Amino acid sequence: MAHYNFDSEANAKKHFITAMETKFGKEWGSNQQADDIQATTTKYLRLGTAQNPRKMEMAKVGAEITKKRGLQAYDPLLHLAGIPLGQRQLTPYTLGGTDIVVDGDDLHYVNNAAMQQEWDDIRRTCVVGMDLAHETLEKRLGKEVTPESINYYLEVLNHAMPGAAIVQEMMVETHPAMVDDCYVKIFTGDDALKDELDPQFVIDIEKMFRPDHAAQIKAGIGKGTFQAVHIPTVVSRTADGGQTSRWMAMQVGMSFISSYHMCAGEAAVADLAFTAKHAGLVEMSEMLPARRARGPNEPGGLSFGHMCDIVQTSRKFRDDPCKIALETCGAAMMLYDQIWLGGYMSGGVGFTQYATSAYTNNTVDDNLYADTEYGWDTYGTGIGDCKEPSIDIIRDMGTWGALYGLELYENYPTALEDHFGGSQRATVISTATGAATAITTGNSNAGLSAWYLSMYLHKEAHGRLGFFGYDLQDQCGATNVFSYQSDEGLLAEMRGPNYPNYAMNVGHQGGYTTVCTGGYTGRGDGFAINPLVKTCFADDLMNFDFVEVRECFGKGALREFDRCAGERAFVIPAK
Amino acid sequence: MAYKPQYYPGNTIIAENRRNHMSNNVQKVREISDEDLTACLGHRAPGSDYPSTHPPLAEMGEPDCPVRQMVTPTPGTAAGDRIRYVQWADSMYNAPAVPYWRSYHAAINYRGVDPGTLSGRQVVEARERDMEAIAKEQMETDMTCPGLAGIRGATVHGHSCRLQEDGVMFDMIDRRRLEGDVIIQDKDQVGVPLDRKVNLGKPMTPEEAAKKTTFYRVGNVAYRDDPEAIEWCQKVWELRTIYGYQPK
Numbered sequence: 001m002a003h004y005n006f007d008s009e010a011n012a013k014k015h016f017i018t019a020m021e022t023k024f025g026k027e028w029g030s031n032q033q034a035d036d037i038q039a040t041t042t043k044y045l046r047l048g049t050a051q052n053p054r055k056m057e058m059a060k061v062g063a064e065i066t067k068k069r070g071l072q073a074y075d076p077l078l079h080l081a082g083i084p085l086g087q088r089q090l091t092p093y094t095l096g097g098t099d100i101v102v103d104g105d106d107l108h109y110v111n112n113a114a115m116q117q118e119w120d121d122i123r124r125t126c127v128v129g130m131d132l133a134h135e136t137l138e139k140r141l142g143k144e145v146t147p148e149s150i151n152y153y154l155e156v157l158n159h160a161m162p163g164a165a166i167v168q169e170m171m172v173e174t175h176p177a178m179v180d181d182c183y184v185k186i187f188t189g190d191d192a193l194k195d196e197l198d199p200q201f202v203i204d205i206e207k208m209f210r211p212d213h214a215a216q217i218k219a220g221i222g223k224g225t226f227q228a229v230h231i232p233t234v235v236s237r238t239a240d241g242g243q244t245s246r247w248m249a250m251q252v253g254m255s256f257i258s259s260y261h262m263c264a265g266e267a268a269v270a271d272l273a274f275t276a277k278h279a280g281l282v283e284m285s286e287m288l289p290a291r292r293a294r295g296p297n298e299p300g301g302l303s304f305g306h307m308c309d310i311v312q313t314s315r316k317f318r319d320d321p322c323k324i325a326l327e328t329c330g331a332a333m334m335l336y337d338q339i340w341l342g343g344y345m346s347g348g349v350g351f352t353q354y355a356t357s358a359y360t361n362n363t364v365d366d367n368l369y370a371d372t373e374y375g376w377d378t379y380g381t382g383i384g385d386c387k388e389p390s391i392d393i394i395r396d397m398g399t400w401g402a403l404y405g406l407e408l409y410e411n412y413p414t415a416l417e418d419h420f421g422g423s424q425r426a427t428v429i430s431t432a433t434g435a436a437t438a439i440t441t442g443n444s445n446a447g448l449s450a451w452y453l454s455m456y457l458h459k460e461a462h463g464r465l466g467f468f469g470y471d472l473q474d475q476c477g478a479t480n481v482f483s484y485q486s487d488e489g490l491l492a493e494m495r496g497p498n499y500p501n502y503a504m505n506v507g508h509q510g511g512y513t514t515v516c517t518g519g520y521t522g523r524g525d526g527f528a529i530n531p532l533v534k535t536c537f538a539d540d541l542m543n544f545d546f547v548e549v550r551e552c553f554g555k556g557a558l559r560e561f562d563r564c565a566g567e568r569a570f571v572i573p574a575k
Numbered sequence: 576m577a578y579k580p581q582y583y584p585g586n587t588i589i590a591e592n593r594r595n596h597m598s599n600n601v602q603k604v605r606e607i608s609d610e611d612l613t614a615c616l617g618h619r620a621p622g623s624d625y626p627s628t629h630p631p632l633a634e635m636g637e638p639d640c641p642v643r644q645m646v647t648p649t650p651g652t653a654a655g656d657r658i659r660y661v662q663w664a665d666s667m668y669n670a671p672a673v674p675y676w677r678s679y680h681a682a683i684n685y686r687g688v689d690p691g692t693l694s695g696r697q698v699v700e701a702r703e704r705d706m707e708a709i710a711k712e713q714m715e716t717d718m719t720c721p722g723l724a725g726i727r728g729a730t731v732h733g734h735s736c737r738l739q740e741d742g743v744m745f746d747m748i749d750r751r752r753l754e755g756d757v758i759i760q761d762k763d764q765v766g767v768p769l770d771r772k773v774n775l776g777k778p779m780t781p782e783e784a785a786k787k788t789t790f791y792r793v794g795n796v797a798y799r800d801d802p803e804a805i806e807w808c809q810k811v812w813e814l815r816t817i818y819g820y821q822p823k
Binding site: 039040041042043044080083087088391395398399403406407410411413414416417419420421422423425426449452453456457459460461462463464465466467468471476478479480481482483485488489 | 593667668673674675676691692693694695730732734735736737738739740742745747748766789790791792793794797798799804805808809811812813815816817818819820821
């Protein structure tokens with residue numbers, strides 16, 4: 001298992017071709033396929049599900065379930081009254097930027113533990129400032145706050161946060177085996193304080209980031225001190241994202257009471273609670289409007305900027321903004337398309353297909369590297385050396401990227417067949433075009449603008465775009481790109497899945513996130529919009545790998561992802 | 576009400592074909608009987624009456640209304656027909672029609688239509704007999720090649736798939752196929768078997784299709800080879816973008 005950093009368009013193209021040959025030129029299961037990836041015709045063998053071992057496994061298990069419970073379960077022959085999937089060849093998918101080849105079914109989030117963990121790790125996380133609480137302790141209660149007291153508090157908190165009692169006698173507690181993914185670390189821009197804290201609790205910005213990024217992030221954080229809190233996966237799965245800050249605040253309050261020897265009911269506790277629940281709290285996602293009926297830390301409120309900062313690829317691949325954008329693309333597409341739109345909003349299972357096209361077979365990769373190289377070569381730009389955006393640059397890059405992407409599909413019929421829906425193709429091309437424009441200009445809104453031009457050109461060239469929603473969103477989008485009137489436009493990083501007219505369309509939200517990534521990586525910055533979020537996730541103890549996102553998805557698909565949390569195996573009968 | 580032909584930019588055969596579709600300047604090239612048409616659509620038994628959702632308008636005692644006086648009902652509306660659909664999948668390998676131009680064709684040239692445009696399919700919903708008139712024109716004219724397009728109510732994928740070895744667009748449920756030198760259809764739009772084989776006519780040769788298509792592609796007429804079409808598109812984008820930027 002390996003992952004690659006393509007570095008150049010030529011390398012990306014090579015891996016795109018390899019992926020296409022793996023998919024269409026080699027037998028997978030018993031699909032008897034060995035096609036020329038540039039031929040416009042093929043022989044459709046109509047082998048059905050029998051050609052694919054995973055499908056056969058599913059059929060076998062479905063039959064067993066039917067027998068065991070006496071009620072119909074999965075049976076592929078129920079598809080189209082006896083015509084099962086697989087009238088075309090059932091082909092595998094190469095995870096972008098890796099050599100991992102998997103079945104499509106294993107990239108559905110239900111079948112992929114790593115994908116689930118990505119969302120678990122975001123939903124169960126919040127950041128809480130310590131400074132207000134320390135002021136309360138010092139000024140109101142006259143307590144002394146020292147590095148030693150902070151260390152002791154963090155010891156207590158890491159005992160309590162998973163659900164342990166701290167000042168109550170005879171309190172029921174969560175079993176550590178059920179909540180071993182829960183912990184709290186601390187980070188600060190104050191080097192003097194950091195040096196006196198117990199390293200086990202510290203996210204050391206200097207160690208986790210390159211020097212220039214570290215300096216930038218520390219300047220953003222200032223002398224403030226923040227806790228990075230990850231409550232147990234099993235808790236946020238059982239409740240919802242809103243539980244994260246509630247759970248955290250309760251345990252933070254108790255830990256302050258215990259470690260600073262406070263009265264459990266004194267009025268100052270309310271100040272600490274208010275700080276933890278509101279004044280000092282940074283959630284990953286904003287609460288949605290009431291009509292969406294979702295609390296905070298649910299994916300619909302996760303801004304594109306925060307999503308950019310959650311992904312950590314920029315810590316290790318600063319010199320390859322395309323790599324950073326592609327890993328972010330994978331993380332965001334999976335979350336926004338499969339889980340948010342596919343799960344929370346629609347309920348459809350087909351959303352997987354939209355997402356999958358954005359992180360498999362190196363197609364976005366080829367487009368993005370090509371578009372970025374065009375921008376850099378044409379405008380003499382590079383990382384941290386961007387060209388101020390203008391209509392002329394956006395028109396040029398938007399057109400170049402759109403035509404490149406369209407012709408890739410025209411030249412590689414297998415790629416066209418892989419991305420069999422226009423929505424997939426539209427997203428792939430616009431994502432790459434927009435992100436490359438953002439990389440070249442260092443401006444995410446310029447990238448968005450190129451996105452919309454790409455959509456227009458795509459629709460005209462092929463006489464089709466996506467499904468109905470693309471007509472709405474992608475035809476009217478150009479007018480809100482540079483509008484800063486509050487109900488019409490916004491900085492791209494501050495937009496999110498519930499932004500007006502972004503709310504209903506698969507394939508877009510992850511793409512917009514990728515464009516935002518292009519903005520900050522093009523500038524060579526260490527974070528997109530929030531240094532607290534970027535630092536909070538700069539932590540190798542996190543279960544999901546936010547650096548090599550697509551490789552992690554691949555491990556999940558291969559059933560080799562071994563950092564799952566929230567499992568119930570400890571408290572249920574062994575199978 | 577008469578519509579003037581609509582125009583589209585571009586100096587290539589693709590642009591010309593697009594203008595032809597918009598202006599309904601299409602040529603009848605085959606004959607499909609009413610019974611065969613009805614069978615393929617699958618909404619009612621061939622020869623049966625049109626089911627209705629309301630009595631004929633003339634019998635409904637409609638209120639006195641200036642809009643009703645101005646707008647003459649379509650035949651299907653006047654009769655109270657159900658609203659039914661015809662939905663097409665057109666191959667990206669030079670099928671004569673593309674989804675947007677099917678929609679433009681319907682919206683510009685017919686009344687009482689509700690075209691829906693997607694990437695792999697294009698649907699027109701209308702009162703049943705009105706829809707049948709459109710479907711008949713679509714099937715009988717050179718805006719359709721029976722080998723590169725087909726009516727599909729469900730399981731529509733095929734538009735982006737490689738062609739079969741015989742040059743016919745892939746259809747998972749095999750509603751139609753090449754037999755001899757013609758395409759026959761023996762299942763309706765949603766794949767229910769028919770009691771007949773409907774002859775849809777000869778498929779276009781690749782050379783014919785390349786001349787008739789409204790699809791830009793490398794190997795035929797690439798989009799980049801029609802700069803006027805691109806510049807027009809860029810202009811629309813630029814005007815919309817600038818309009819949205821009003822820092823007042």
